[in-house]
Amino acid sequence: MSLTQYGLTNHTLTSQRRSYWTLCPQHSSFGPPAEIATKEAQHSVDDSFGVQQRTFGSAAEPIQRNPDYSVLNSDDVSYFKSILGDNGVVQDKDRVAVANVDWMGKYKGASQLLLLPKSTNEVSKVLAYCDSRRLAVVPQGGNTGLVGGSVPVHDEVIVNLGGMDKIISFDNVNGILTCEAGCVLENLSTFVENEGFIMPLDLGAKGSCQIGGNISTNAGGLRFIRYGSLHGNVLGLEVVLANGTVLDMLTTLRKDNTGYDLKHLFVGSEGSLGIVTKVSILTPAKLPSTNVAFLSCNDYMSCQKLLLAARRSLGEILSAFEFMDRQCIDLAMTHLEGVHNPLPVSPYKFYVLIETTGSDESYDKAKLEAFLLRSMEDGLVADGVIAQDISQASNFWRIREGISEASVKVGAVYKYDLSIPVEKLYDIVEEMRSRVGDTAEVLGYGHLGDGNLHLNILSSKYSDNILAQIEPFVYEWTAGHRGSISAEHGLGLMKAEKIHYSKSPEAVQLMASIKKLMDPNSILNPYKVLPQSALSPEQG
Ligand SMILES: O=C(O)CC[C@@H](O)C(=O)O
Numbered sequence: 036m037s038l039t040q041y042g043l044t045n046h047t048l049t050s051q052r053r054s055y056w057t058l059c060p061q062h063s064s065f066g067p068p069a070e071i072a073t074k075e076a077q078h079s080v081d082d083s084f085g086v087q088q089r090t091f092g093s094a095a096e097p098i099q100r101n102p103d104y105s106v107l108n109s110d111d112v113s114y115f116k117s118i119l120g121d122n123g124v125v126q127d128k129d130r131v132a133v134a135n136v137d138w139m140g141k142y143k144g145a146s147q148l149l150l151l152p153k154s155t156n157e158v159s160k161v162l163a164y165c166d167s168r169r170l171a172v173v174p175q176g177g178n179t180g181l182v183g184g185s186v187p188v189h190d191e192v193i194v195n196l197g198g199m200d201k202i203i204s205f206d207n208v209n210g211i212l213t214c215e216a217g218c219v220l221e222n223l224s225t226f227v228e229n230e231g232f233i234m235p236l237d238l239g240a241k242g243s244c245q246i247g248g249n250i251s252t253n254a255g256g257l258r259f260i261r262y263g264s265l266h267g268n269v270l271g272l273e274v275v276l277a278n279g280t281v282l283d284m285l286t287t288l289r290k291d292n293t294g295y296d297l298k299h300l301f302v303g304s305e306g307s308l309g310i311v312t313k314v315s316i317l318t319p320a321k322l323p324s325t326n327v328a329f330l331s332c333n334d335y336m337s338c339q340k341l342l343l344a345a346r347r348s349l350g351e352i353l354s355a356f357e358f359m360d361r362q363c364i365d366l367a368m369t370h371l372e373g374v375h376n377p378l379p380v381s382p383y384k385f386y387v388l389i390e391t392t393g394s395d396e397s398y399d400k401a402k403l404e405a406f407l408l409r410s411m412e413d414g415l416v417a418d419g420v421i422a423q424d425i426s427q428a429s430n431f432w433r434i435r436e437g438i439s440e441a442s443v444k445v446g447a448v449y450k451y452d453l454s455i456p457v458e459k460l461y462d463i464v465e466e467m468r469s470r471v472g473d474t475a476e477v478l479g480y481g482h483l484g485d486g487n488l489h490l491n492i493l494s495s496k497y498s499d500n501i502l503a504q505i506e507p508f509v510y511e512w513t514a515g516h517r518g519s520i521s522a523e524h525g526l527g528l529m530k531a532e533k534i535h536y537s538k539s540p541e542a543v544q545l546m547a548s549i550k551k552l553m554d555p556n557s558i559l560n561p562y563k564v565l566p567q568s569a570l571s572p573e574q575g
């Protein structure tokens with residue numbers, strides 16, 4: 036038995052990951068890619084503003100607009116212009132339309148106003164005003180989310196942070212970056228790499244997503260297995276609260292046990308408690324040797340065993356362990372340009388991408404090669420290839436990172452982002468396949484090393500029938516296995532009413548109390564994260 040392509044050249048694969056979701060050319064620092072934004076309109080029910088929209092992928096009836104919110108008027112617009120200037124207040128229908136819709140074309144609001152603040156002070160003035168007028172606000176970063184969290188549901192004012200994109204400082208002794216929230220992740224990556232460091236997170240949307248949005252959604256991504264979550268890597272934040280108060284928690288200290296660590300409230304609360312305006316984040320040292328292998332396995336049990344073996348054999352140099360089923364590879368080959376299957380000889384059931392990153396090139400290579408040969412001898416790996424150069428490594432990553440992008444090209448996609456104990460993780464994919472039969476294609480992939488499954492169900496168009504096969508089954512099954520219905524994408528609009536599948540009534544009630552304390556007029560990102568019933572005035 037041997038690897039299809041075996042042996043590494045002297046290439047060191049350091050910056051092999053390119054960005055696949057690019058900046059929106061029209062708006063340079065925010066919004067989904069323009070071609071996606073245009074295509075999105077095909078799925079929307081109604082393109083006109085001010086009409087209640089129905090969003091797809093949720094079995095629930097459309098959420099009614101809360102009549103307690105004020106309706107935007109011309110005095111409001113004049114006030115915003117006095118704070119942000121004419122360029123910071125966008126009413127142009129085409130530009131607002133881009134910000135109203137998520138990149139999948141699934142969630143679409145009816146806002147008539149997009150605000151582009153350039154400083155914390157401007158965000159503070161905008162929020163203080165909106166709070167006093169009770170105008171609802173949706174904070175927005177790169178708008179690459181998957182749960183409808185970053186677009187309005189009705190006529191909320193959109194506050195996009197893309198204009199706040201300055202790097203404030205970099206401590207190159209400790210690797211601590213301080214920057215504004217609107218910095219695009221890929222730009223930060225390039226910046227810190229030039230200083231000899233890397234960002235602790237990496238995701239397919241890096242070319243558009245912004246660090247403030249990453250923090251607000253507690254984005255996980257491809258480096259989680261090695262560097263852990265943003266709760267660990269974010270050292271400090273500056274946040275503007277709903278009433279305009281600026282909360283300065285922008286510490287760069289590694290250790291600080293003075294009272295409650297409030298920053299954690301804003302990591303993952305999806306802009307519902309405040310708007311993140313500045314960030315300090317720990318960046319790990321960039322290591323000189325990176326290797327990427329693309330492998331196939333005949334069954335899911337082998338993938339699991341391979342993960343355990345990788346943890347044991349590769350230890351600290353393991354930096355990614357991603358898996359995808361055959362359906363994902365087929366999808367990627369059909370819809371992504373310029374990629375090829377590195378293992379085309381026979382179709383396997385599962386594919387695994389393993390990356391190692393370390394400081395000793397010959398040691399790292401030898402370790403990975405020995406591990407792969409042993410895994411083949413043990414029957415865990417059916418076939419495999421180690422990237423010989425940067426372009427091969429890019430191709431491997433392009434396949435894995437491109438699945439999400441390819442999935443929206445089919446027509447309709449129902450996306451679920453689940454944490455499930457690894458030994459059960461693929462069971463739900465198979466059960467889902469037998470439920471939907473040939474009415475939809477079911478894909479399973481994700482961050483196996485973190486127990487995070489991305490379950491995508493694809494069909495040519497959205498249908499209530501298919502949705503009824505999926506929900507509530509997917510949530511009940513996950514809850515029954517003590518999993519999480521949102522591993523890394525957040526709850527947004529899609530799952531706000533489903534939180535009870537993963538959190539106890541007491542926990543939801545405490546969250547609602549925190550929300551009411553911090554945003555008593557409920558202006559920040561309404562209809563998202565928490566169920567409407569928990570936030571009603573009668574509750575608490
Ligand atoms: O689109 C999805 O379902 C997953 C997106 C992203 O989290 C990924 O890991 O590729």
Ligand SMILES: [Zn+2]
Pocket residue numbers: 256481482489523
């Ligand atoms: Zn993911």
